[in-house]
Amino acid sequence: MAITSLFLLTLSLALASKPHVSVSSSIGGLLHDQGIRAAYWPSFTGYPASSINTSYFSHIYYAFVLPSPTTYALDITPDDVEKLLEFANASSSWNPRSKTVLSIGGGGGGALPGIFSQMASQPYSRATFINSTIKVARDYGFDGVDLDWEFPSNESDMSNLGLLFNEWREALEHEANVTKRVRLVLTSAVYYASNISFNSGPRSYPIQAISQYVDWISPMCFDYHGSWENFTGLHSALYDPNTNLSTDFGIGSWIQGGVPPEKIVMGLPLYGPTWSLENPNINTVGAPTTGTGPGSGLLVYSQVIDFNRDNNATIVFDT
Ligand SMILES: *[C@@H]1O[C@H](CO)[C@@H](O)[C@H](O)[C@H]1NC(C)=O
Numbered sequence: 001m002a003i004t005s006l007f008l009l010t011l012s013l014a015l016a017s018k019p020h021v022s023v024s025s026s027i028g029g030l031l032h033d034q035g036i037r038a039a040y041w042p043s044f045t046g047y048p049a050s051s052i053n054t055s056y057f058s059h060i061y062y063a064f065v066l067p068s069p070t071t072y073a074l075d076i077t078p079d080d081v082e083k084l085l086e087f088a089n090a091s092s093s094w095n096p097r098s099k100t101v102l103s104i105g106g107g108g109g110g111a112l113p114g115i116f117s118q119m120a121s122q123p124y125s126r127a128t129f130i131n132s133t134i135k136v137a138r139d140y141g142f143d144g145v146d147l148d149w150e151f152p153s154n155e156s157d158m159s160n161l162g163l164l165f166n167e168w169r170e171a172l173e174h175e176a177n178v179t180k181r182v183r184l185v186l187t188s189a190v191y192y193a194s195n196i197s198f199n200s201g202p203r204s205y206p207i208q209a210i211s212q213y214v215d216w217i218s219p220m221c222f223d224y225h226g227s228w229e230n231f232t233g234l235h236s237a238l239y240d241p242n243t244n245l246s247t248d249f250g251i252g253s254w255i256q257g258g259v260p261p262e263k264i265v266m267g268l269p270l271y272g273p274t275w276s277l278e279n280p281n282i283n284t285v286g287a288p289t290t291g292t293g294p295g296s297g298l299l300v301y302s303q304v305i306d307f308n309r310d311n312n313a314t315i316v317f318d319t
Pocket residue numbers: 053054055056
C-alpha cells in the first residue's frame with residue numbers, strides 16, 4: 001500500500017457512543033455528548049481562518065508546525081508566526097468558539113519521520129520538544145497539542161513513541177498544575193490500523209501508552225487506493241471483503257488492540273483521487289487506468305464539486 005497522506009483537509013468524526021450522563025465541560029463529556037467533530041485548517045493554502053464556519057466543529061487543528069532537525073524544539077519560522085497570529089486572531093472572534101489544537105508534523109514525508117525518530121530516541125530531545133510544544137501552544141492560545149508522525153518505522157520508534165506520550169502527558173499535567181490553567185489536550189493522528197507493515201517490517205503502536213496518556217487518536221482512514229495504482233479503487237472504503245484495506249478493519253484493529261473506543265476519532269478525507277480510464281466505457285470500481293486524472297491525481301472536495309458541474313458529470317452513488 002502506498003501512502004500519500006497529503007492530509008489536505010481532514011474531517012474527523014467521533015465514533016463515540018451516545019451519552020448516558022451529560023458532563024459537557026470535561027473532555028469525556030465532549031466525547032459523549034457531541035463527539036469530536038474536528039477539521040484541519042491548512043495554514044498553507046490561503047483559506048482565511050476567519051472564514052471557518054465553526055458551528056460544524058468542536059475542534060479546529062492548525063496544520064502544521066515542524067520540529068527543528070537539529071535541536072528538536074519547534075521551528076517557528078516568520079511565515080509560521082504570521083499564520084499562527086492569523087489563526088489566534090480569527091479564533092478569538094469565532095462564534096461559537098471551537099477549541100484549537102496545534103498539530104505537529106504532517107504527511108510531508110522526506111526527512112520528517114527520521115527527525116521524529118531521532119527526537120523520540122533520547123530523554124533530552126524529548127524534553128526539549130515537549131517543552132517547546134507547550135510554550136508555542138500557550139503563546140498562541142491553543143487548547144491542545146497533536147502529533148502527526150507519518151510513520152514510526154520500526155519497533156524501537158514505536159516504544160520511543162510510548163515514552164514520548166508518557167512524558168508529554170506528565171509535562172502537560174505539571175504545567176497545568178503550576179500555572180493553574182486547564183490542561184492542554186494531547187492527541188495524535190495515527191495509521192488507519194494499529195499495526196503497520198508497509199515499508200520495512202511489522203510494528204505495533206504502543207497501545208498501553210496511547211490508552212493511558214493520549215486524550216484521543218485519529219486513525220487516518222484514507223489513502224487505501226489512489227492514482228499510484230493502475231485501477232480505480234475506493235480510497236476510504238468502509239468495508240472490503242477481499243483485503244484489510246478498509247476502515248472496518250482499521251478501527252477494529254485499534255479496538256481489538258485495547259484502545260478504549262471512546263478515544264478513537266475516525267479520520268475522513270475531504271478529497272478524492274482521480275484517474276484516467278483505459279476505456280471510458282469500463283468505469284466501475286476496479287476499472288483499468290492509464291494514469292492520473294485532473295489535479296495530478298487528487299482533487300479537494302470543492303474542486304470535485306466544480307469539476308462535476310463544469311463537465312456535466314454523471315454522479316453515481318454506491319449504496
Ligand atoms: C454556519 O453553519 C450553520 C449550520 O449549517 C448555518 O446555520 C449558518 O448559517 C452558517 N453560518 C454562516 C456564516 O455561513
